[in-house]
Amino acid sequence: MNYQDFFRSALDQLRDDGNYREFAELERHRGAFPAAICHNGPGEVTIWCSNDYLGMGQHPDVLAAMHNALDRTGAGAGGTRNISGTTHDHVQLEAELADLHGKEAALLFTSGYVSNWATLRTLGARIPGLTILSDALNHASMIEGIRHSKAARRIWKHNDLADLEAKLAALPLNAPKLIAFESVYSMDGDIAPIAEICDLADRYNAMTYLDEVHAVGLYGPRGGGIAERDGLMDRLTVIEGTLGKAFGVMGGYIAASAELCDFIRSFASGFIFTTALPPAVAAGATAAVRHLKSSTTERTAHQARVAEVRARLDAIGLPHIDNPSHIIPVMVGDPVKCKFISDTLLRDHGIYIQPINYPTVPKGTERLRITPSPVHSAADVDTLVSALETLWTQCQLARRPIAAQ
Amino acid sequence: MNYQDFFRSALDQLRDDGNYREFAELERHRGAFPAAICHNGPGEVTIWCSNDYLGMGQHPDVLAAMHNALDRTGAGAGGTRNISGTTHDHVQLEAELADLHGKEAALLFTSGYVSNWATLRTLGARIPGLTILSDALNHASMIEGIRHSKAARRIWKHNDLADLEAKLAALPLNAPKLIAFESVYSMDGDIAPIAEICDLADRYNAMTYLDEVHAVGLYGPRGGGIAERDGLMDRLTVIEGTLGKAFGVMGGYIAASAELCDFIRSFASGFIFTTALPPAVAAGATAAVRHLKSSTTERTAHQARVAEVRARLDAIGLPHIDNPSHIIPVMVGDPVKCKFISDTLLRDHGIYIQPINYPTVPKGTERLRITPSPVHSAADVDTLVSALETLWTQCQLARRPIAAQ
Numbered sequence: 001m002n003y004q005d006f007f008r009s010a011l012d013q014l015r016d017d018g019n020y021r022e023f024a025e026l027e028r029h030r031g032a033f034p035a036a037i038c039h040n041g042p043g044e045v046t047i048w049c050s051n052d053y054l055g056m057g058q059h060p061d062v063l064a065a066m067h068n069a070l071d072r073t074g075a076g077a078g079g080t081r082n083i084s085g086t087t088h089d090h091v092q093l094e095a096e097l098a099d100l101h102g103k104e105a106a107l108l109f110t111s112g113y114v115s116n117w118a119t120l121r122t123l124g125a126r127i128p129g130l131t132i133l134s135d136a137l138n139h140a141s142m143i144e145g146i147r148h149s150k151a152a153r154r155i156w157k158h159n160d161l162a163d164l165e166a167k168l169a170a171l172p173l174n175a176p177k178l179i180a181f182e183s184v185y186s187m188d189g190d191i192a193p194i195a196e197i198c199d200l201a202d203r204y205n206a207m208t209y210l211d212e213v214h215a216v217g218l219y220g221p222r223g224g225g226i227a228e229r230d231g232l233m234d235r236l237t238v239i240e241g242t243l244g245k246a247f248g249v250m251g252g253y254i255a256a257s258a259e260l261c262d263f264i265r266s267f268a269s270g271f272i273f274t275t276a277l278p279p280a281v282a283a284g285a286t287a288a289v290r291h292l293k294s295s296t297t298e299r300t301a302h303q304a305r306v307a308e309v310r311a312r313l314d315a316i317g318l319p320h321i322d323n324p325s326h327i328i329p330v331m332v333g334d335p336v337k338c339k340f341i342s343d344t345l346l347r348d349h350g351i352y353i354q355p356i357n358y359p360t361v362p363k364g365t366e367r368l369r370i371t372p373s374p375v376h377s378a379a380d381v382d383t384l385v386s387a388l389e390t391l392w393t394q395c396q397l398a399r400r401p402i403a404a405q
Numbered sequence: 406m407n408y409q410d411f412f413r414s415a416l417d418q419l420r421d422d423g424n425y426r427e428f429a430e431l432e433r434h435r436g437a438f439p440a441a442i443c444h445n446g447p448g449e450v451t452i453w454c455s456n457d458y459l460g461m462g463q464h465p466d467v468l469a470a471m472h473n474a475l476d477r478t479g480a481g482a483g484g485t486r487n488i489s490g491t492t493h494d495h496v497q498l499e500a501e502l503a504d505l506h507g508k509e510a511a512l513l514f515t516s517g518y519v520s521n522w523a524t525l526r527t528l529g530a531r532i533p534g535l536t537i538l539s540d541a542l543n544h545a546s547m548i549e550g551i552r553h554s555k556a557a558r559r560i561w562k563h564n565d566l567a568d569l570e571a572k573l574a575a576l577p578l579n580a581p582k583l584i585a586f587e588s589v590y591s592m593d594g595d596i597a598p599i600a601e602i603c604d605l606a607d608r609y610n611a612m613t614y615l616d617e618v619h620a621v622g623l624y625g626p627r628g629g630g631i632a633e634r635d636g637l638m639d640r641l642t643v644i645e646g647t648l649g650k651a652f653g654v655m656g657g658y659i660a661a662s663a664e665l666c667d668f669i670r671s672f673a674s675g676f677i678f679t680t681a682l683p684p685a686v687a688a689g690a691t692a693a694v695r696h697l698k699s700s701t702t703e704r705t706a707h708q709a710r711v712a713e714v715r716a717r718l719d720a721i722g723l724p725h726i727d728n729p730s731h732i733i734p735v736m737v738g739d740p741v742k743c744k745f746i747s748d749t750l751l752r753d754h755g756i757y758i759q760p761i762n763y764p765t766v767p768k769g770t771e772r773l774r775i776t777p778s779p780v781h782s783a784a785d786v787d788t789l790v791s792a793l794e795t796l797w798t799q800c801q802l803a804r805r806p807i808a809a810q
Contacts, residue, residue, distance in 0.1 A: 084429070087433070244481055260409075280685075
């Protein structure tokens with residue numbers, strides 16, 4: 001066995017399939033985001049694919065809270081949550097998040113990935129006889145947690161209530177069940193029928209686990225997500241969110257009953273055996289959550305900017321999925337052209353949009369996933385639309401909209 | 406099925422067994438660590454159980470780098486490494502870490518936990534026929550990654566070369582194998598026979614995976630860990646480390662060949678589908694790694710402080726494991742007394758040392774895990790030793806040393 005040869009040939013295969021990823025090396029300008037330097041590219045660029053959806057990563061309150069925490073308490077937490085790593089900043093953030101979602105408690109993790117993986121893995125492994133009913137398009141972190149739990153699982157068709165109900169009805173009413181799904185799906189931008197899923201959960205005695213990572217901060221009067229916007233937070237057993245997208249920093253969490261959070265806190269390997277988030281990260285996230293609880297300016301501007309980009313793309317006939325969220329997937333439908341457009345946007349137009357190819361999305365649905373934000377200017381939009389129009393012609397891509405979900 | 410009842414009874418069981426964890430809510434004073442406020446305790450305390458082993462979490466270079474990065478670039482990375490989240494600060498840190506370990510490349514993860522879990526899971530799942538030979542006392546993150554990979558596994562007796570060799574010899578010479586182990590084991594503080602394990606790896610055509618999280622920054626002329634101290638870095642396939650202990654910030658990494666790092670980068674779900682570390686965290690870690698490459702002051706002072714505490718404990722006959730590392734496990738051997746001593750140290754003496762009970766350590770080996778640092782003063786040591794002496798008498802605990810490993 002030659003290990004190096006094995007690694008090399010696996011990477012060659014990726015390259016041959018067009019799936020080898022190259023990372024753009026960026027350096028944002030604080031206060032001028034979405035502007036950034038692309039160190040391994042053309043220099044100055046505008047980022048159009050960030051998940052810092054509201055630009056909170058450069059909000060003065062967030063940065064002040066982080067500076068303050070560094071000055072007050074230093075850099076790292078210095079230990080796991082149990083062994084010297086629980087700080088005042090963590091406790092405050094957990095209280096803020098419980099309040100955001102109207103739950104008794106919240107529990108922080110080092111990332112949204114870890115919160116999904118550790119929570120679903122622990123529930124699945126620890127509740128005897130649990131069946132997890134998982135939406136077919138759930139995020140990798142949920143899939144890994146469910147698989148790793150070794151619990152029984154049923155994959156239901158994406159956002160398909162009839163299929164979910166059929167799978168629920170096939171299980172004994174008294175058997176423990178958990179329905180795991182997302183609110184906003186990140187690649188298509190479509191939104192789950194949360195109320196109807198909760199109805200089914202009630203009817204079949206199931207818990208619900210809702211991933212709101214692409215919605216927290218962005219929807220609802222206080223930024224609690226789609227479930228808050230629709231008045232459904234109290235119907236969900238677990239709401240999971242991230243501090244690394246609209247809240248602009250890093251980390252993940254669940255909000256749920258005091259008992260459920262304490263159960264995960266007490267049994268989840270991925271929570272227990274890892275160094276806690278730096279206090280400054282927790283403090284920055286707390287500032288972002290607090291700000292977006294009271295300010296709707298960012299959310300309103302965000303929705304307006306998204307609507308504007310969509311209208312401008314429609315005006316020139318560029319196909320994009322017409323979903324009800326803030327994510328604009330512009331469909332290319334060919335991996336080579338998708339990468340070519342992305343490369344050319346970067347090199348010739350200073351526009352950075354990472355191409356999304358298989359396996360992140362199905363083959364034939366390769367796309368540019370555009371995420372407008374309140375910090376993109378009207379001039380940024382003009383430049384983007386004009387560059388896309390030029391490239392669409394150059395690549396001889398179709399201009400009729402593809403069918404929306 | 407009543408879910409709340411289930412969670413409640415599982416927590417009650419933990420409490421009945423004496424294994425329910427309560428977290429001390431701390432707030433360190435920057436520049437005055439190990440001093441901190443314990444918000445849910447007696448107020449001012451001295452922390453004696455932190456993994457910020459050298460106090461780098463308050464080093465001026467580290468804090469300046471973090472302030473600077475916040476000012477320069479903002480709070481979060483804004484995306485996964487692939488989608489807008491690779492920053493100049495990440496790339497610089499990876500280069501610094503590759504250099505630290507004399508490897509071609511390094512790859513950052515959001516935590517040491519995730520680096521172990523994701524790397525071992527990916528190697529185990531992707532290399533056909535791989536058998537992972539895992540030390541019996543490996544960390545939870547390694548165990549989870551190995552289990553989740555579904556690769557064949559053999560657990561060898563802790564640090565037992567004969568048992569490892571027997572298990573290697575029982576496998577076909579040409580079959581792919583990976584020996585996974587740690588340098589410094591965190592609960593007993595003992596150190597693996599790295600050279601001899603590498604000899605066996607050579608003889609039986611195995612890769613080696615060494616977790617140095619409790620050693621990086623602390624051992625070796627440039628802080629590369631035990632493998633650097635012993636001149637063995639080039640013999641290891643993968644060296645895994647953390648930025649959250651001696652380096653004082655947060656994050657984890659592997660250092661290895663360019664191909665191996667690229668393989669993990671390209672296939673590990675736990676690397677790909679998660680928001681990158683904040684640039685300020687990466688910048689702080691880079692500053693810590695750079696400082697400890699050139700400065701040996703902290704390492705020398707650390708070893709001296711550890712030796713002093715050990716000698717003072719010996720002078721009053723307090724039993725501790727006489728290991729060759731910086732971790733001083735003071736053995737209590739009873740869960741109730743261990744928690745009582747910890748509670749009393751905190752309440753009456755302002756000394757915070759979290760009790761370590763089952764399941765983190767075997768029953769009957771309950772302990773106080775003391776981690777002296779260069780920032781503990783002579784007066785701190787006096788207070789600690791005197792308080793321990795008082796409590797040892799009060800609890801009628803034996804004073805003869807237990808057998809070392």
